[in-house]
Amino acid sequence: MGMTIVEKILAKASGQKHVKPGDVLEPKIDVAMSHENAALVINQFNEVYKGTNYEPEVWDPSKIAIIFDHRVPAESSKTATNQKKIRDFVKKNGIKKFHDIRSDEGGICHQILAEYGYIKPGYVVVGTDSHTTTHGAFGAFAFGIGATEMAAGWTLGRILNVEVPETIKVVINGKLPENVYPKDLILYLIGKISAQGANFKVLEFHGEVIKNMSQSGRLVLCNMAVEAGATSGIVPADEETVRYLREAGVKENLDFYNADEDAKYCQVVEINADELVPQIACPHTVDNVKPITEVLGKKIDQIVIGSCTNGRIDDLEIAASILKGNKVSQGTRMLIFPASWNIYKQAMKKGFLEVFSDSGAIIMNPGCGCCLGVHQGALGDGEVALSTTNRNFKGRMGNPKGEVYLCSPAVAAASAITGEISAPEKISMKGGIN
């Protein structure tokens, strides 16, 4: 019996020839990522060593990544104290992949892992963040875990008791129409299979659309795989993956895995991209997805472009091309969070930041920002946000009396100009950038 990509990765990481769904393994970890919640991981890690006569010692400091992004700069003394505790731990343990609150190395954890070339095809990647699924875009098996599971990982270098997940094959053929983006595609898929449609399973992406998709688009798909409940999303690595990683400075040989012809899938989902229109996830679940035509004209108080889903340079380029020469509607505010400082600087050089500030949008510092409702852009009672982020749960943007709609950067930018949910093609382009 053939194997899927994830089965092959897990077999190798566990020293097995062949694995199948349901097998219980202890795969070795290639990258273990945490953000501010490393404060809890440190606590649990010390608990593991309690009463053992051994000094707490991480298994391999070169494989641990810690990136501050959730609340940067700190919104409270509590967060600042946690960040301080983590810095001390990083120093004491010699953790190299550490990205502090600095404009020469900082950004959202998933963007940093990608742009620094930390993730390679075939890796087992765990992160104390549910959107760790993002890194399946590199042909890696990447999944979110809790702080205690990470503490076990830091101790032993393995993830204990991993059950090999079943895989759903998602085949996307055709071509994405104009103004339809990977974000629309993944929202459509989540709407189709539901918020729990892939619970405990892997979404393995195939088809013409995926082959022709940029690495940035693949990151969007895998990032939101978790919103369908998936353990991970995964895209077979190819020349586009290699191109991205070489640009990120990766020099070593890269090993690829592809699924066997006779790999076994628990389900096959086929999508014809030709027929897609922009999609909107409506309050208060990510699978409450509607074609934009059903929500056009909805009044918006706050537009957000950013997050680990859609804060990359191509997202900002789309937004800038739509906003150039236009103004953000009076009565609507627009917040833009580049996903990393590297992206911020690219956007500065390309003139996007000037376009944004001329339009009335606020350019925020890179980080998770208001996505998780902790600081920088809470909603007022009864207010409505339209956002390129990944979650719209009740209370998500800091107020259970607010509403969050999710969309692509193109829809967000077009809607900023009108102050209501608008289709990108309705906005007259007053000229491109450059």
Next chain:
Amino acid sequence: MGKVIYIFEKDISTDHIYPGRYMATVLPTETPQFCFADMTELNKNLNDNKYPAGSVLIAGENFGCGSSREQAASTIKGHGLEVIAKNFARIFLQNSINLGLNLITCPDIEANLDDEIEIFEDKVINKTTGNEFKVVPLPPARKAIVEAGGLIPYTRKKLLEEKSK
């Protein structure tokens, strides 16, 4: 035996259980105060100790979806609540097992507010209606962690085994 104190719909996320703005609070000793913080009355009743340990939350499908924040498990555990759901989201289920919070997967569960519920390893009995519902057992890999008393003692045991080699 415990009383049903709340009935949730499907897709209750970890943002409902433990809102993002309390994420700077991490220690299991401190997280219980923010349990369901945006549901003001439920939160107040929990913090006023109105519900004895063993009180029951009933939920639909996909309970605990969303963020991997472990506070969502520790905050419920801190109040000694039992959670019976049609099914659970993966990361929340794993976090709960790791911390020793018992979750009961019971796809057919039917109960109303204030019903008396008795939980067994293989079934749930609604004492008020007299109905019995089958429990989906934990896979063996997860059961081993429960039997060790959680992931910390389980990991400690493995660590000591490796150090003694």
